[in-house]
Amino acid sequence: MPQTKSWIVPTLYIFFLMLPIYWLVNMSFKTTNEILGGFSLYPKEFTLENYITIFTDPTWYTGYLNSLAYVGINTVLSVAVALPAAYAFSRYRFIGDKHLFFWLLTNRMAPPAVFALPFLQLYSAVGLFDTHIAVALAHTLFNIPLAVWILEGFMSGVPKELDETAYVDGHPFWSFFIKIFIPTIAAGIGVAAFFCFMFSWVELLLAKTLTSVDAKPIAATMTRTASTSGYELGLLAAAGTLTIIPGAFVIYFVRNYIAKGFALGRV
Amino acid sequence: MNKQINQKAWLFVLPVFILVAFNALIPLMTVVNYSVQETFGDNVFFWSGLLWFQEVLTSERFQNALIRQLIFTFSILAIEIPLGVAIALTMPRKGPWVPVCLVLMALPLLIPWNVVGAMWNIFALPDIGLLGYTLNALGFDYNFTSQPGDAWFTLILMDVWHWTSLVVLLAYAGLVSIPDAFYQAAKIDGAGSWAIFRHIQLPKMKRVLTIAVLLRFMDSFMIYTEVSVLTGGGPGNSTTLLSIDLVKIALGQFDLGPAAAMSLIYFLIILLLSWVFYTVMMRNEDQ
Numbered sequence: 001m002p003q004t005k006s007w008i009v010p011t012l013y014i015f016f017l018m019l020p021i022y023w024l025v026n027m028s029f030k031t032t033n034e035i036l037g038g039f040s041l042y043p044k045e046f047t048l049e050n051y052i053t054i055f056t057d058p059t060w061y062t063g064y065l066n067s068l069a070y071v072g073i074n075t076v077l078s079v080a081v082a083l084p085a086a087y088a089f090s091r092y093r094f095i096g097d098k099h100l101f102f103w104l105l106t107n108r109m110a111p112p113a114v115f116a117l118p119f120l121q122l123y124s125a126v127g128l129f130d131t132h133i134a135v136a137l138a139h140t141l142f143n144i145p146l147a148v149w150i151l152e153g154f155m156s157g158v159p160k161e162l163d164e165t166a167y168v169d170g171h172p173f174w175s176f177f178i179k180i181f182i183p184t185i186a187a188g189i190g191v192a193a194f195f196c197f198m199f200s201w202v203e204l205l206l207a208k209t210l211t212s213v214d215a216k217p218i219a220a221t222m223t224r225t226a227s228t229s230g231y232e233l234g235l236l237a238a239a240g241t242l243t244i245i246p247g248a249f250v251i252y253f254v255r256n257y258i259a260k261g262f263a264l265g266r267v
Numbered sequence: 268m269n270k271q272i273n274q275k276a277w278l279f280v281l282p283v284f285i286l287v288a289f290n291a292l293i294p295l296m297t298v299v300n301y302s303v304q305e306t307f308g309d310n311v312f313f314w315s316g317l318l319w320f321q322e323v324l325t326s327e328r329f330q331n332a333l334i335r336q337l338i339f340t341f342s343i344l345a346i347e348i349p350l351g352v353a354i355a356l357t358m359p360r361k362g363p364w365v366p367v368c369l370v371l372m373a374l375p376l377l378i379p380w381n382v383v384g385a386m387w388n389i390f391a392l393p394d395i396g397l398l399g400y401t402l403n404a405l406g407f408d409y410n411f412t413s414q415p416g417d418a419w420f421t422l423i424l425m426d427v428w429h430w431t432s433l434v435v436l437l438a439y440a441g442l443v444s445i446p447d448a449f450y451q452a453a454k455i456d457g458a459g460s461w462a463i464f465r466h467i468q469l470p471k472m473k474r475v476l477t478i479a480v481l482l483r484f485m486d487s488f489m490i491y492t493e494v495s496v497l498t499g500g501g502p503g504n505s506t507t508l509l510s511i512d513l514v515k516i517a518l519g520q521f522d523l524g525p526a527a528a529m530s531l532i533y534f535l536i537i538l539l540l541s542w543v544f545y546t547v548m549m550r551n552e553d554q
Binding site: 007016017023035038085088091093094095104107115117137138141148205222233252255 | 273274279280282283284286287289291293294297298354364366369370371372373376378380385389394395396397400435489509511513514523526537
């Protein structure tokens, strides 16, 4: 591809992306007085006060633990049940397969706002309200279809001869599936897990609706601070900055798989 | 690939089916149930037929929210898709900068949606936010909390900031998959960069771009958290999109009937459009 000074456009774009993030980080190191005192490009009275508050106050840091707990449960659950289903879709033809696949996809397209109220009633009725399991299960609504979609794409790329050779070699099905097939599509599992993590981590409407105290996500704690205890912008900014970090970590570790996952167009 | 007919495959799909059915069918039936009933409290319900559907479809409030939603969705599609493609075209294809670009560009995608809203709120505040302060210093009278035009500008800029990277990543993946031989052939034919784009790159990106349009369409139609944190639907009702209105009715006022009817209409719109997209996409794949 012809490349003439083309670095300018991506650089400008990344600069634009970084501006609001810089502003958030900038605010998080300021004292409340300085923030309300006026406009400044960088913190003049540099303080770690906001971060100290978050790491010592249980209402703050348990929020993070809650979020990580339900995101973790959701990712493992979604990928685990999606694996055999994706295998079935990629290898076999069965009654209703195409309808089932489309029906699964429609759930990826269901607006959380539609499901908020019925979910609240459903999970209260089965006694799971305000538990990590409830949020993890609720998020499978859009993460399982996504995981099936991504994994099916990766599995279809694996030649069927692999399965047939294994049968000829006398591997029972489950031993083949776990010992040979899963390692073959490890990249696909990485991509699927990444997107499950991502969509569960960023979703708030359902997570907030289904929790009150014990499983309250960090994002909901932030909403409360913004509305009740006045204008604690510094604290809010620090909490926001900390929510970016897990995502940044995850994306760094899977950066090579992502391009591959996108290349399959299954995201 | 020739697939084998095997009805036992249903056993593999069963766990997924049960979990998604539990999450999708029961709530959906609840919604259908409420949408055709009237209540005066005490959990006593009466059959009300299609009353709520009529009420919602003819209410100006719903129509306005739908119009705002359509304007929002088509504006961000018109900006994000061409912009994303343009950025993908100029990205390096090899070398040490590729992972750096990918990681930095993907960062907005991994920030919780309410943090995106809060971040843009702080960023755009007219007195102490970088964007708001700069615009006012340049002589624009900018205040997104009181002027509807400014609220829309901020909202669309926020969504462009948040989601253009998804289009970039998809388009980039499509570009990387084009073999070098195509470019060499174009060079021999003396094709200019526009001709290369029009006849090689664009057709090769068709599939991923369809997916990009599909995803951006769906997700922007469902947008709730970012807008709710940034503007709360205001000033007035100027940025009250469909899902904001729905949550106000369902969880704010607990008007179960109208909320349920609106949910179903809302879901049907998305379902219909997703079916259209899906069909088009599958036809592309068959070719």
